[in-house]
Amino acid sequence: MTKRPTVIPVSRVDQLAASVLDGLRRTPKELSPVWFYDEYGSTLFDSICELPEYYLTRTELGIMQEHAAEMAQIIGPQAALIEFGSGTSLKTRLLLDHLVAPAAYVPVDIAREHLIEAANTLARDYPAVRIFPVCADFTAPFELPKQLQDAQRRVVYFPGSTLGNFSRDQARAVLQRMREIVGDTGAVLIGIDLQKDPDVLRAAYNDSAGVTAQFNLNALRHINRELGTKFDLTAFEHDAVWNEEQGRIEMHLISKRDQVVDVSGTPIRFSRGEHLRTEYCHKYTQAGFESLAASARLTSTRVWTDAEKKFSVQLLEPVRVQ
Template identity: 50%
Template sequence: MTPANPAMELTDAPDDEFKVDVHNGLAQSPKRIPSKYFYDARGSELFEQICEQPEYYLTRTELEVLQKNASDIAAAIGPRAVLVEYGSGAGIKTRLLLDAMSEPVGYVPVEISTSALSASVESLAEEFPDVDMLPVAADFTQPVDLPSPEQDAQRTVIFFPGSTLGNFEQRDAIGLLRTMCIEMGANGSAIVGIDLKKDTAILEAAYNDAAGVTRDFTLNLLTRINRELDGDFDLAQFEHRARYNALAGRIETHIVSRIDQTASVGGERHAFAEGEAMLVEYSCKYSQEEFASMAAKAGLRVVRTWMDPERWFAVQMLERA
């Protein structure tokens, strides 16, 4: 089958969602803005650069796990599956999985960044001409109607790599796992990447690289607000901060005001005190037992686990309990 033109399939999230979430987040105390808004075109580029930094072990470790176990994972998935990926990004890990799978019939990436989505799907369509490419430009945390491939699929597999599940508070993470449980169907499965708990120094270094790429990535959120929502944030007066909260088991990333100041967004003024921290991301780390408990609350069970030798990162296969 000839793949559909990726650009024809894109469906964007509501235009005003970003505006509403930013205004609501700045009105809270403490202030917070959802991390999903990092990923405009520039943010997506910076994240790809983050993945190349020596301190950022997550991507290379997960890639190592997928490369070494691709055949085993594909065998566990089975033939003629449709792959649904949340937050597809550049599609590097997707390529590994599709290449190993037996007769995959469809690929449904759900990605908020239209530019990243178009680029990855166009590339994958050339490499996998027999796979129906059905990209959806949307926020996967919200209800979305997923297209079905024209070819008959034997099962649906949700692919959620990159430890992105860790960006959600536990209640929301369980809710997302429940959504997976519904979308995979009775005989489906989910392949989920999770970052495991480890030494604090290793964790904090991953989110504070020496080259400052993660800092630029974080502060690009303010650049996006300035550009798209008529903001006037002075980036020189804000800084990136990422620290590990051992009690909560997560990296907490904030944008911190260097001085007492105000910033305008769409004509509304917002005051920032010196040292005031605005939460922009959680990156939760799990033990295998903690993740299995979360999955159980969503009606799922862990059936297979693949890890690197250092046991820093795990790729888990989930099925309905």
């Protein structure tokens, strides 16, 4: 699960209703995880990151604290650091603390207000670093600042295991976009969650305090507020399901009874016990991720992990076409 806040303009309500309906008409039914993140959902996610069962954030942060200096040395001086889905930039600070004369830092995020606020904070704390925030969806083409032309190399930074939230084809496309951005001389530094005991994964996405359950149900609460639907939150329960075939943990909401929900004038029927999928997070074997990276003409040249090999931060470098 990854924090990806989004602002929803009123002018897009019809589009969003159509998108929700499209997901609810599928088999199995599904919703976009973007619905997790209103103000309340973002607060819940911050709480999840502090839970004892949720190993991802603290494990990746520990890897960065231990190895950021080595990563920065490999990246080298005068590099432009381009971060996809920049968030709070907490882990980025560890890199900026060690990078030698970085040419620029370019945070890329779709949430404009959050992006500008985070960029301004970093600008105050790192006055020697040129910061060029770009408000864009990194899964689609976007323009980089022209000021990056004097950088020695470009490095895309993608922490947080966000790649796991995409389908395999989508993940390949994101990696291919990164490959285009860094060219033949750059690199990608990316967080990848590794496959492990399914019980550890289920616990991480189904904590004993019930915070993740509230986070999952908040998708329905958010839709109710934005689209005027009347999902009964007490009529659904949360579950985290390990999908062995797909190699991913899935967040589901399960209908407790037969029910009908009106979505923009369209009745959507739920059977008792029916699953509504709200998110999936792929967990990779090292060989599986290397194969995916290779399909985007990238090769994993360095891998940093925690002692238990739960999580990895990997340096990908371009494979040149002969």
